[in-house]
Amino acid sequence: MSRARGRACHSKGGVSVASEQAKAPEPTLARLSRYLRCLRQLAEAGVRTVSSRQMEENLGVLSAQIRKDLSYFGEFGRPGIGYEVQHLLDRLTEIMQLDREHRAVIAGAGNLGAALAGYTGFGKSSFRIVGIFDNNFGRIGRMLWNLEILDMNQLPEINQTLGADIGIIAVPAEAAQEVAEVMVQSGIRAILNFAPGHIVVPAHVAARNVDFLRELEILSYYFDRLPPPSPAGLARQTAGGQAEERAPEPSEPK
Secondary structure (H helix, E strand, O other), X not given: OOOOOXXXXXXXXXXXXXXXXXXOOHHHHHHHHHHHHHHHHHHHOOOOEXXXXXXXXXXXXXXXXXXXXXXXXOOOOEOOOEEEHHHHHHHHHHHOOOOOOEEEEEEOOOHHHHHHHOOHHHHHOOEEEEEEEEOOOOOOOOEEOOEEEEEHHHHHHHXXXXXXXXXXXXXXXXXXHHHHHHHHHOOOOEEEEXXXXXXXXXXXXXXXXXXXXXXXXXXXXXXXXXXXXOHHHHEXXXXXXXXXXXXOOOOOOO
């Protein structure tokens, strides 16, 4: 989490990363991930400075909101110049604690767990899947991608070697709470729950719940409330000057 010089990265100036982050609202933290993606793209393109207005054009987030979000973590940017891309990228990477490797284990070797274990995006991130666990004896011992499926009951013992600090739950809803408790006993400090419903964890463990059905229900609400598509948005001009009808391209996942 990016900080000005008087603030702390880990404990500079007596302010910890955790205490600074705790002050920022959750929507702000969610937007930081989008800012990081934008900054990475700019850095790869060789862009050295960027203004909040330019970031607004790229992200669709108001420049005032961007400045407010960043202000939770210090002072960035200079009047008339904007933000130094690499500096801000480095600071936000540190703020989100993405400047170190995070080891993760998956509970559930079914379809969802298998898809998560094989997700190639992990290779470009600071997250590494180091184990996958299940309680189905028909699966335990089999290879899934490059990992052997291990016994969920042995997670506390095995994680002493794996050193995972993140747990990903991909089990049926009725088993999620029990799995979460085993993860807590194993030293897991953060849990991403894909099972429907919420899990209860101690205060020293962070948890986020991802409910696909809930997200689809929210999308369903908008069907009769969206404006009709404009003709300009449906017709694309080809190089030969002929208009070509195409379905709207899907946006990049946020």
